Amino acid sequence: MRYTRVLMAGVLAAAAVTGPAAAAVQNRGLTEVTAVAETAPNWDDEAGGDANADDPAIWVSPTRPDRSVVLGTLKNGGLTAVDLTGKQLQHIATPPAPEEGQEPGRFNNVDLVQGAVLGGRLRDLAVVTDRGRDQLRIYSVDRRGADAKNKVLTDVTSPKAPLVFSTDTAEVQDQRTAYGVAVIADPHGPLVAVTRRNEARIGLFRLIADGANVTYTPVTRWDFPTSFKLRDGSTWAPCEEPGDRPQFEGMVFDRTTRTLYAAQEDVGIWRVPLTGRPELVEKVREFGQPAAYDEATEECAPTGAPAPDAGRHLSADAEGLTIAYRNGTRTLYASSQGDSTFAVYRLNARGLTYRAGFQVVDGPAADGVQHSDGAAVTTRSLGARFPHGLLVVHDGENTPHDADREGTNFKLVRLEQLP
Template sequence: MTGHRPRPWAVCALTAAVAVLCTTPAAARGAETLPEVRPRVETPALYDDEAGGNADADDPAIWRNAADPDRSLVVATAKEGGLRVYDLDARLVQSIAAPAAPGPDDAPGRFNNVDLVQGLKLSTGRADVAVTTDRGSDRLRVYRIDPSRPGRPLTDVTDPAAAPPVFSTGQEEINEQRTAYGLATWTDRATGRSYALVSRRERTTVALLELIPTASGGVGYRTVRTLDLPASFRLPDGTSWSPCAEPGELPQVEGMVVDPANGTLYAGQEDVGIWRMRADLTGTPRLVDTVREYGVPAVYDEATEECAAGADPGYGGARLSADVEGLTLLQESDGDGLLLASSQGDDTFAAYDREIDEDNEYEGGFRVTGASPSLDGSEECDGAAVLAAPLGSRFPNGLLVVQDGHDAPGDGDRAATNFKFVDLADVTTALDD
């Protein structure tokens, strides 16, 4: 990729719970003009209204069919719309509904994030599975991927008897929707055990759940441990700062990814920045980059339901604009690679080196822009997934899939979302320039 750049951060605070690394002020470095890449294809639009099934594109994952890479799949969440499965031409293969609400006053199923586990041990043999957070019911759902069923490749193998609420104590608490939110899967190479790391909506908690095969051929899980990231931060001038939010809300985590080479978890705390920590949630997390808005004082206005920001003291980073979302790992065959992060606030993507001993140096950025009037780019990206492996004739260099929070052209006043498919060679070329 690109050559090493000067480190844009310096250690500014250390506590028993976390090591906080603060970026030098954005104004000291100036703005950066980023290269543009264009999608090759896009999925059909999803509409978050009754007519569209309350479907809202959020987070993708890429499954490679090793026996026939041309038949690889993209599995993606659509919130209340459940799961969508697409082929490499971005055509819909399968639609899986989210579970109905258990009662008339209860929250319905709402699939938020998705990730894959390869070769998960089941009582019936090993299988690749897709794991998703069901924010509506505060549970995980697990789907077996079966390439011999081209029209319905995903089958629910969640064992309901072994799939309890992740954070809540009962349905009343589930209905408050401080529930399972972000997700990353991880298989510990030392033990062979597979896990899901799950964040909690409107809280700073991340939980480590072990995925467990059950006698019925299904999958359940158990909580191993949890970790709470900070909700407030000590600034270089000695003051304390917390991101502005509605009363009672804490700065949540959503985008997460694990580097399997070293068991490192990267977690995006949306209004704060990117954390690096051990995937087993032991040790001391480190904040390796912050959003531009880090340290900016703001007051929540109940009348407008917006935060009124004060003067920027210049403690934030220069690469990310809140929210930081869509973390994904580009793993190259030679062991190199990049951490990619969606900078939702300015419609860009930032790339960082995987090397933790180099403090994940910034390696460049890019935008996903429109390829034609009918094929637009990515705005306010929620989720992203990348795979640096040949995917048949369509994407022989690998694939980047990004969510588009404002698909265009729209359908009148209806808000539309979808997913864009980008040739990975275009991304690596842009970052090398």
């Protein structure tokens, strides 16, 4: 998640200026929806426990859908579990640094798998990337859901859980660590895709039982391009901080085709078959536009016009991805973080087809959504509050503000509002 990105010239650059008038220029023609509930504000300072909301996941109760639970990562602030009104049920702190001078836990993304059989046990599991310590944390979900209250999650991470990408604890301190995550069921144990911070790499891991606990083992990995050939014959590379490569974060598995969709933040959306060659199927608006990094401002600024190769529907960063399954169709929702909107795609054999866009605006129950990172969706009826399904999205600028404190949270949206 990065809020300072390369901006296109013209109308997109104007829309990047803060304020409702600028937003209206960019967002004309988009469907406007409102949240019916939100979680409590999180404050990214010492008084607030350094809590910064990032990525949600939805656990759906198989027996009492209205008792379903939303999980959300809070980075240094840990992991939260809330009910469908947004009220917190349980809070889990990050693990401390393993040794003095080393990084403590920092929970970045979360995903869920339900009905997994591991070690002869049927389990619902939440998998969290611990970006600080470069590990996966695994939690068992109590099937009572919200009725389990502050016991809805139990840590079942094996003490033998290995580092995800780093070779040793010294490399962990560089923080090129586990970042985004997506999980899919598999007869041999759930498969977990994990992105690496500041690298163009995704690793695939398998969850395995370790007695009553759960650990993981590597399966394969993909390394993606860091520069791209444009149609005019030139080569373009996304603007990054010196030493960084264009990273991935938001991901989702299409469970019907066992295909991974992964958002490379400054590039676009990749379609990644578990067996086969990855394909870039959607580009951000900034794709191909020259830009330079300014050391003084620590920002990228465009140095040329937008490229003919650019996409039309996503403004970098391309972020949270989630898939809705309904009546034989698959709909991919993608967070366009750069202009605080969401793009809607229909998945098909050729990849994806753009259908519409929407933004979450201020409503009577909650404020709107800006700079959204993670997203999660279900089409299951969750009772009277969400009879047709639920979309949960991260809000990177929760209001009202509290002086200079950075406030974030999660918004809960009725699915029937979406285009």
